[in-house]
Amino acid sequence: MLSIKGLEVKLEDEDKQILKGVDLEVPAGKVHAIMGPNGSGKSTLSYVLSGRDGYEVTAGSATLDGEDLLDLDPEERAAAGLFLAFQYPVEIPGVGNMTFLRTAVNAQRKARGEDEMSAADFLKFIRAKAKDLKIDADMLKRPVNVGFSGGEKKRNEILQMAMLEPKMCILDETDSGLDVDAMKLVSEGVNALRAEGRSFLVITHYQRLLDHIKPDVVHIMARGRIVKTGGPELALEVENNGYADILAELDA
Amino acid sequence: MNSPVNTPAPQHEGLISAEERPASGAWLAKAHTDAAARLTQMGLPKRRDEYWKWTRPDALLAEQAAPAAAFDYGDEQPVFHAVDRLKIVFVDGVFDAEASDDLSGEGLEIERLAEAAKADIHWASGLYGALETRGHNPVDRPLAAHNSAMATDGVLIRATGQVSRPVSVMYRHISDTSDAILHHVVKVEEGASLTLLENGTAAARLSMVTEIDVADGASFHHVRAQGRDHGRHVLTHIFARLGRESVFKSFTMAVNGMLTRNECVIEILGDDAIAHVAGAALGDGADGAFLHDDTVFVTHDAVNCESRQVFKKVLKNGATGIFQGKILVKAGAQKTDGYQKSQSLLLDEDAQFLAKPELEIYADDVACSHGSTSGAIDEEALFYLRSRGVPERIATDLLVLAFLADTIEEIEDADIADDIVSRLEAWLERHRG
Numbered sequence: 001m002l003s004i005k006g007l008e009v010k011l012e013d014e015d016k017q018i019l020k021g022v023d024l025e026v027p028a029g030k031v032h033a034i035m036g037p038n039g040s041g042k043s044t045l046s047y048v049l050s051g052r053d054g055y056e057v058t059a060g061s062a063t064l065d066g067e068d069l070l071d072l073d074p075e076e077r078a079a080a081g082l083f084l085a086f087q088y089p090v091e092i093p094g095v096g097n098m099t100f101l102r103t104a105v106n107a108q109r110k111a112r113g114e115d116e117m118s119a120a121d122f123l124k125f126i127r128a129k130a131k132d133l134k135i136d137a138d139m140l141k142r143p144v145n146v147g148f149s150g151g152e153k154k155r156n157e158i159l160q161m162a163m164l165e166p167k168m169c170i171l172d173e174t175d176s177g178l179d180v181d182a183m184k185l186v187s188e189g190v191n192a193l194r195a196e197g198r199s200f201l202v203i204t205h206y207q208r209l210l211d212h213i214k215p216d217v218v219h220i221m222a223r224g225r226i227v228k229t230g231g232p233e234l235a236l237e238v239e240n241n242g243y244a245d246i247l248a249e250l251d252a
Numbered sequence: 253m254n255s256p257v258n259t260p261a262p263q264h265e266g267l268i269s270a271e272e273r274p275a276s277g278a279w280l281a282k283a284h285t286d287a288a289a290r291l292t293q294m295g296l297p298k299r300r301d302e303y304w305k306w307t308r309p310d311a312l313l314a315e316q317a318a319p320a321a322a323f324d325y326g327d328e329q330p331v332f333h334a335v336d337r338l339k340i341v342f343v344d345g346v347f348d349a350e351a352s353d354d355l356s357g358e359g360l361e362i363e364r365l366a367e368a369a370k371a372d373i374h375w376a377s378g379l380y381g382a383l384e385t386r387g388h389n390p391v392d393r394p395l396a397a398h399n400s401a402m403a404t405d406g407v408l409i410r411a412t413g414q415v416s417r418p419v420s421v422m423y424r425h426i427s428d429t430s431d432a433i434l435h436h437v438v439k440v441e442e443g444a445s446l447t448l449l450e451n452g453t454a455a456a457r458l459s460m461v462t463e464i465d466v467a468d469g470a471s472f473h474h475v476r477a478q479g480r481d482h483g484r485h486v487l488t489h490i491f492a493r494l495g496r497e498s499v500f501k502s503f504t505m506a507v508n509g510m511l512t513r514n515e516c517v518i519e520i521l522g523d524d525a526i527a528h529v530a531g532a533a534l535g536d537g538a539d540g541a542f543l544h545d546d547t548v549f550v551t552h553d554a555v556n557c558e559s560r561q562v563f564k565k566v567l568k569n570g571a572t573g574i575f576q577g578k579i580l581v582k583a584g585a586q587k588t589d590g591y592q593k594s595q596s597l598l599l600d601e602d603a604q605f606l607a608k609p610e611l612e613i614y615a616d617d618v619a620c621s622h623g624s625t626s627g628a629i630d631e632e633a634l635f636y637l638r639s640r641g642v643p644e645r646i647a648t649d650l651l652v653l654a655f656l657a658d659t660i661e662e663i664e665d666a667d668i669a670d671d672i673v674s675r676l677e678a679w680l681e682r683h684r685g
Contacts, residue, residue, distance in 0.1 A: 050639050051635075051638070051639070052635050052639075053631065053635070073638065073644065074635060074638035074639045075638045075639075075643045075644065075647075077639075078638070078639055078640055078641035079641050083639075083640075084639055086636065089636070090632050090635075090636040091633075092630075092633045092637070092651070092654060093657075094651075094655060094656075094657035094658070095650055095651070095653075095654045099650075100637070100640070100642075100650070103637075103642050103646065103650065104637075104640035104641050105641075107641045107642045107643060107646060108641035111641065111643075143654075144636075160640060164640065164641065
């Protein structure tokens with residue numbers, strides 16, 4: 001599904017290398033987690049994969065089902081099946097949540113050569129998905145993320161994911177700013193989307209999200225590289241011992 | 253001298269002379285005379301006038317209108333076409349009886365200025381030129397006085413009750429060299445309400461004054477679309493006077509236009525009144541020169557009144573947007589809630605926005621604020637939309653419309669608002685990239 005090879009990335013405006021050769025394979029239907037200390041490059045990886053400006057890829061590749069992601073515009077990556085749940089979902093005053101979602105769903109359908117969804121079908125579809133995430137009609141009518149609580153914003157991200165049905169979902173610190181109940185709700189939303197043809201890359205600081213969204217593989221990222229890969233037990237190890245041991249190994 | 257007015261000072265020759273001034277009935281003749289005297293006293297705008305420092309008046313003062321081709325709309329339906337309304341049509345500033353509806357309606361008296369001028373006395377005589385006269389504050393607006401002195405036609409509308417359908421003045425521009433002067437007077441009587449719609453570019457060059465008296469408890473809604481002619485030179489003035497518990501709401505959409513200056517002068521004289529004036533202007537210099545100027549002056553002279561100025565401009569390729577706006581709160585106008593917002597979205601580095609927001613407050617218990625900004629499209633929001641699969645161009649349009657949204661909110665009627673939004677969308681779609 002997602003294949004990253006030797007990815008090196010620097011900031012466009014500064015001579016600062018962030019990713020220093022990331023290698024990562026996420027097979028179809030799997031959930032991979034990336035953990036790591038602050039500044040290790042986790043969020044940069046998610047932004048580079050989704051096509052945000054401000055980064056320059058200096059080496060390596062990233063493909064989704066064989067398609068070169070790095071050559072595509074953000075909207076083309078989305079149409080190819082990539083989805084990033086933002087750590088800080090953006091507020092867009094003046095654009096209704098519903099209008100936004102309908103535009104997005106239909107733009108992706110159009111890009112894939114499918115028919116646009118009728119207004120009635122769309123309404124039925126979104127109501128069903130919203131209900132599962134306890135998103136009420138009012139939240140759908142409001143401008144995108146404006147005045148939403150932290151929990152509401154994250155649930156809105158998962159709603160978008162559910163509506164767009166991507167095959168590769170990247171969750172960038174989706175647990176940040178969530179209380180226990182909200183985390184449970186969001187996790188349930190994610191788990192409901194788990195499917196054979198859909199993979200997840202869950203980026204997080206903390207092991208607790210991984211209690212709810214059980215990963216198949218856990219990677220530790222530090223200093224711009226994947227430095228350790230293991231099973232779910234690796235997350236527990238980090239939770240108990242912190243990153244100090246792993247970082248010490250790197251320095252050794 | 254036989255001329256009914258004092259001959260204007262030599263400097264006004266060409267622009268106004270007694271010989272070309274229309275013959276009319278007693279009340280209008282006097283109004284013409286008085287206005288000519290005001291103009292003589294004020295003199296014409298000069299380039300060094302602060303009030304004209306960004307928009308040069310030359311093209312408006314030139315003896316002849318600069319030629320401007322009429323925009324070809326093809327088979328596109330005009331704005332408001334789906335609205336049940338009373339239609340009044342002017343072609344190049346000349347009334348078109350054939351194309352207009354019968355000038356009558358429930359709760360309504362409508363008459364052309366040209367017809368009313370024949371009467372010896374008329375209800376409009378107390379308003380024609382009178383609100384304009386009150387509006388020379390804090391600066392003289394000589395071209396409004398010029399309009400009052402020269403206008404021979406326009407519409408006089410008096411709403412006496414609940415008017416069943418909007419009055420719609422449609423302007424058509426056909427001749428490349430048409431030079432029109434129109435003057436409307438609107439009186440909304442106590443407790444009455446009226447919606448006025450205007451659309452189209454009236455002429456290659458237009459001077460238009462609309463005087464609006466909104467009596468106690470009356471409401472007036474105005475939605476205007478100024479047409480798409482590129483070469484036009486347009487100067488409009490609205491002079492409004494608001495009574496107690498009255499409501500005044502005016503929205504203007506302007507796209508294209510070599511020079512469009514819309515002045516709006518509102519005087520709130522009755523307590524608990526509401527005045528909202530909004531404008532959305534879009535210009536692309538790639539189509540030809542574009543300059544849009546909103547010059548707004550709101551005076552609070554009563555207690556517990558609310559005023560809103562919401563002006564947004566979307567500019568690209570060397571287009572210029574101008575905003576000069578002021579809120580004056582007179583001594584004693586306590587509990588005033590005044591707000592002024594003027595913002596521009598610059599879609600590239602060649603566009604420019606010039607703004608002069610002003611507050612002048614002589615009461616101590618008021619809430620007044622203003623915000624003037626200019627900026628580019630929010631890159632974060634753009635990326636967010638694109639990351640969801642929305643192509644850049646559509647995402648940009650969505651963000652531009654979002655930027656304009658709070659001007660659209662000033663349109664009361666949802667269907668009319670939708671109509672306006674669809675025009676804005678279409679304009680953006682044609683001007684992508």
